[in-house]
Amino acid sequence: xxxxxxxxANVALFIALAIFITASACIIILGCYVYQNKKKDIxxxxxxxxTTIAELKVWEINNWRNERISDANxxxxxDAFASDVLDYFHNPSSLQAKKNVLSLLSATQKSYNYKNxxxxxxxxxxxxxxNDHEKYFGKIHSNVINEAVVKxxxxxxxxxxxxxTGCIHLSIVIPIVIVQKSVSKHLGTVMIMIDPHxxxxxxxxxxxxxxxxxxxxxxxxxxxxxxxLNALRHIKNAPLTxxxxxxxxxxxxxMAVLGAKGTVYGTDYxxxxxxxxxxxxPDSNWFLIAKVDTDEIYATLxxxxxxxxxxxxxxxxILGVIVAYIWRYQQAKYYREQYELEDKxxxxxxxxxxxxxxxxLVTISPEGKxxxxxxxxxxxxxxxxxxxxxxxxxxxxxxxxxxxxxxxLVFEKGAxxxxxxxxxxxxxxxxxxxxxxxxxxxxxxxxxxxxxxxRDITELRRIExxxxxxxxxxxxxxxxxxxxxxxxxEALQSEITERKEVEKLIEHRxxxxxMTNKELESFSYSVSHDLRAPLRAIDGYSRMILRDQKDQxxxxxxRKFDLIRSNTQMMGKLIDDLLSFSRLGxxxxxxxxxxxxxxxxxxxxxxxxxxxxxxxxxxxxVIPPGFGDRTLIKQVYSNLLSNAVKYxxxxxxxxxxxxxxxxxxxxxxxxxxxxxxxxxxxxxxLFGVFQRLHNADDYEGTGxxxxxxxxxxxxxxxxxxxxxxxxxxxxxxxxxxxxx
Amino acid sequence: MDNVDIVxxxxxxxxxxxxxxxxHESGIKPNALIFSDGVEAAKNFFDPAGKFFSEKLKLxxxxxxxxxxxxxxxxxVLKLLKxxxxxxxxxxVVFTSSNEARDRLESYKLGANSYLVKPLDADQFADRIxxxxxxxxxxxxxxx
Numbered sequence: 096x097x098x099x100x101x102x103x104a105n106v107a108l109f110i111a112l113a114i115f116i117t118a119s120a121c122i123i124i125l126g127c128y129v130y131q132n133k134k135k136d137i138x139x140x141x142x143x144x145x146t147t148i149a150e151l152k153v154w155e156i157n158n159w160r161n162e163r164i165s166d167a168n169x170x171x172x173x174d175a176f177a178s179d180v181l182d183y184f185h186n187p188s189s190l191q192a193k194k195n196v197l198s199l200l201s202a203t204q205k206s207y208n209y210k211n212x213x214x215x216x217x218x219x220x221x222x223x224x225x226n227d228h229e230k231y232f233g234k235i236h237s238n239v240i241n242e243a244v245v246k247x248x249x250x251x252x253x254x255x256x257x258x259x260t261g262c263i264h265l266s267i268v269i270p271i272v273i274v275q276k277s278v279s280k281h282l283g284t285v286m287i288m289i290d291p292h293x294x295x296x297x298x299x300x301x302x303x304x305x306x307x308x309x310x311x312x313x314x315x316x317x318x319x320x321x322x323x324l325n326a327l328r329h330i331k332n333a334p335l336t337x338x339x340x341x342x343x344x345x346x347x348x349x350m351a352v353l354g355a356k357g358t359v360y361g362t363d364y365x366x367x368x369x370x371x372x373x374x375x376x377p378d379s380n381w382f383l384i385a386k387v388d389t390d391e392i393y394a395t396l397x398x399x400x401x402x403x404x405x406x407x408x409x410x411x412x413i414l415g416v417i418v419a420y421i422w423r424y425q426q427a428k429y430y431r432e433q434y435e436l437e438d439k440x441x442x443x444x445x446x447x448x449x450x451x452x453x454x455x456l457v458t459i460s461p462e463g464k465x466x467x468x469x470x471x472x473x474x475x476x477x478x479x480x481x482x483x484x485x486x487x488x489x490x491x492x493x494x495x496x497x498x499x500x501x502x503x504l505v506f507e508k509g510a511x512x513x514x515x516x517x518x519x520x521x522x523x524x525x526x527x528x529x530x531x532x533x534x535x536x537x538x539x540x541x542x543x544x545x546x547x548x549x550r551d552i553t554e555l556r557r558i559e560x561x562x563x564x565x566x567x568x569x570x571x572x573x574x575x576x577x578x579x580x581x582x583x584x585e586a587l588q589s590e591i592t593e594r595k596e597v598e599k600l601i602e603h604r605x606x607x608x609x610m611t612n613k614e615l616e617s618f619s620y621s622v623s624h625d626l627r628a629p630l631r632a633i634d635g636y637s638r639m640i641l642r643d644q645k646d647q648x649x650x651x652x653x654r655k656f657d658l659i660r661s662n663t664q665m666m667g668k669l670i671d672d673l674l675s676f677s678r679l680g681x682x683x684x685x686x687x688x689x690x691x692x693x694x695x696x697x698x699x700x701x702x703x704x705x706x707x708x709x710x711x712x713x714x715x716x717v718i719p720p721g722f723g724d725r726t727l728i729k730q731v732y733s734n735l736l737s738n739a740v741k742y743x744x745x746x747x748x749x750x751x752x753x754x755x756x757x758x759x760x761x762x763x764x765x766x767x768x769x770x771x772x773x774x775x776x777x778x779x780x781l782f783g784v785f786q787r788l789h790n791a792d793d794y795e796g797t798g799x800x801x802x803x804x805x806x807x808x809x810x811x812x813x814x815x816x817x818x819x820x821x822x823x824x825x826x827x828x829x830x831x832x833x834x835x
Numbered sequence: 836m837d838n839v840d841i842v843x844x845x846x847x848x849x850x851x852x853x854x855x856x857x858x859h860e861s862g863i864k865p866n867a868l869i870f871s872d873g874v875e876a877a878k879n880f881f882d883p884a885g886k887f888f889s890e891k892l893k894l895x896x897x898x899x900x901x902x903x904x905x906x907x908x909x910x911x912v913l914k915l916l917k918x919x920x921x922x923x924x925x926x927x928v929v930f931t932s933s934n935e936a937r938d939r940l941e942s943y944k945l946g947a948n949s950y951l952v953k954p955l956d957a958d959q960f961a962d963r964i965x966x967x968x969x970x971x972x973x974x975x976x977x978x979x
Contacts, residue, residue: 623935627953628849631953638961660957
């Protein structure tokens with residue numbers, strides 16, 4: 096039988112599972128780590144990129160500004176131009192002067208394609224313009240102009256909107272100063288108007304790398320708002336018109352104008368989450384913001400996330416398969432080992448069975464050569480295993496031809512049972528055997544040889560012989576006994592017949608007895624009625640005579656009538672006693688445990704009622720409980736005690752002692768009085784019916800009381816006896832069988 | 836006779852004489868009707884030809900019944916009396932010499948109103964009769 100997997104294997108399974116779970120957890124943690132790292136890398140790269148772009152833009156804006164200032168510098172501190180302007184102002188109608196001024200201005204305008212260049216006088220009135228222009232322009236821009244005059248330097252105005260034209264532009268204000276006799280004199284200003292849509296905005300707008308959402312913003316603060324200065328990628332006509340309050344702190348633009356630097360996360364004007372780099376533009380109140388949507392930054396990350404998840408799951412699956420495979424392999428290995436062990440056990444088991452056999456067992460090849468033997472074969476042939484194996488099996492039989500014949504028979508029939516042969520020992524001893532053989536086949540049913548067992552029947556033969564002798568002897572004895580038994584049987588039969596007759600007789604007698612009993616009962620019933628009736632009549636009439644004829648009767652006659660009456664009463668009492676005595680024989684007895692002391696006390700009280708004048712001293716000593724019919728035993732005590740009272744009437748006090756003791760297997764009870772006693776000479780008449788040992792005139796009574804006592808005690812299986820001496824009191828004894 | 840106080844069912848004429856003597860002695864002197872066996876008693880109570888029907892007598896106030904009677908015994912008479920709607924309320928005093936438990940039980944079972952044993956002593960006999968008549972005729976109040 097192959098054992099089920101041991102507990103150890105279950106533990107191994109548990110460990111394998113634990114390894115699987117741990118490895119899976121590691122893979123998941125590693126995946127998360129890689130993912131987080133990647134995320135960090137990406138955001139770092141995005142930060143670098145954005146910072147670089149912001150710096151580049153600021154550098155470009157700076158460059159652009161410097162270029163514009165250097166353009167302005169051609170006009171500024173140009174003494175020749177200043178004197179031309181002075182000339183022109185002195186003589187505006189001078190075409191030469193005008194031409195001189197315009198030549199520089201147009202040259203400048205052409206160099207960059209400026210929108211317009213204006214010349215204003217000291218009072219900011221427009222004096223000259225390259226292109227048509229409003230006259231009030233100088234008034235509007237007086238702030239910047241004044242700043243430039245006070246500073247005495249070139250000032251670039253902020254980007255602003257021309258309300259009249261709706262154009263966006265910014266201006267470079269150049270103060271024109273002439274130095275005469277080392278005194279500077281302010282002449283007016285030149286204003287170069289720049290359209291930011293040219294070069295500035297495109298420069299800002301240009302994103303140096305391919306991006307879906309990459310955008311640069313140029314903003315400045317205007318009171319409580321942030322104003323978007325440049326053209327936006329996602330909203331048209333935004334410059335200067337789009338404003339956002341500073342309270343919207345999630346806007347990178349707001350963060351920028353409030354002083355934030357570096358890179359920030361925020362929500363842009365489109366309400367999209369963005370990553371932004373903020374950089375202040377030097378020498379201006381501008382801030383540059385380079386921003387990209389986080390979605391774009393992490394777009395690659397999302398793909399990477401799913402790829403990671405995929406690889407994690409793949410790894411776990413592969414791991415699971417490997418663990419399961421190892422587990423299966425281990426299990427298979429365990430079962431294989433078990434099976435091999437079982438195989439070995441089975442082999443040992445079979446071998447030990449073969450060796451344990453007392454019968455010589457051999458396997459014989461189809462050619463009749465012995466292939467295997469057990470120890471019994473060695474001992475019965477007297478040859479060693481080495482000798483036997485390979486030799487012809489028939490060599491060891493006394494009749495080799497017969498053995499060969501039997502061998503052939505095995506091939507014909509498949510098996511041979513209890514074929515008698517004889518084996519010869521090397522010592523010459525011959526052993527009688529019963530030869531049993533059957534073919535044995537391999538798993539595909541090919542005959543491999545014969546398996547043969549020879550049973551040594553020497554002992555069997557001896558026992559058979561002994562058995563036969565014993566059997567014969569036994570048969571003889573059985574015959575004898577059978578004869579004896581027959582005689583006894585006959586005797587028994589006759590006894591049975593006798594018994595049956597006796598039983599019949601008993602049955603008959605019982606029936607007879609029952610009939611007699613019934614007759615007796617009806618007899619006593621009649622007695623009680625019919626015998627009493629005449630007595631009653633005698634008494635009745637006597638009484639009537641005594642009453643009615645009193646006057647006619649003399650004293651003697653009256654006395655005799657009284658005697659008739661008292662005798663009638665006596666007769667009545669005799670009848671009653673006789674009846675109760677005869678009934679005792681037929682009464683059923685109800686046995687129970689009796690409290691003798693209680694019974695005695697009851698009887699004493701009754702006696703005292705009947706004999707109110709007598710002093711009765713009843714001394715109850717140790718008394719064992721009895722076993723009997725309560726009513727009857729009470730009757731016994733009643734009779735004996737009333738006798739005791741009766742026969743002590745000459746004494747002042749009736750001294751009665753009573754008690755009991757156990758003797759052997761019966762309890763003995765006694766009642767001892769101090770009365771007149773009786774003469775032991777007449778003891779044999781004491782318990783007889785109507786027998787009296789005293790004169791009826793001295794002691795009234797019917798002579799039935801003790802007879803009743805005896806009958807009751809006999810019916811209980813006890814005895815009654817008495818001891819007395821005349822005038823010395825009497826002791827009455829009765830015994831009842833003791834019951835444990 | 837138009838009114839019967841007591842019916843005596845008794846076969847022993849000596850006993851009857853003693854009973855009647857006791858009546859006289861007591862001075863109660865009830866109107867008594869005497870039936871000397873069970874058949875006579877049954878006939879007179881239940882037969883249309885009987886005394887109680889033909890003479891249209893009122894039912895007695897007491898029946899004094901002996902048990903040991905010829906022909907129909909006292910127990911059967913008692914059974915008849917107590918199972919008839921008309922007579923079942925008449926008090927029946929069983930007056931017998933038997934003191935057998937069997938007889939006592941059976942009598943009460945059948946509906947006897949009282950059970951007395953005839954005493955052997957004539958004084959006691961007379962006294963008992965006096966007490967019976969006094970109690971059942973003077974003291975006891977009947978159903979009808």
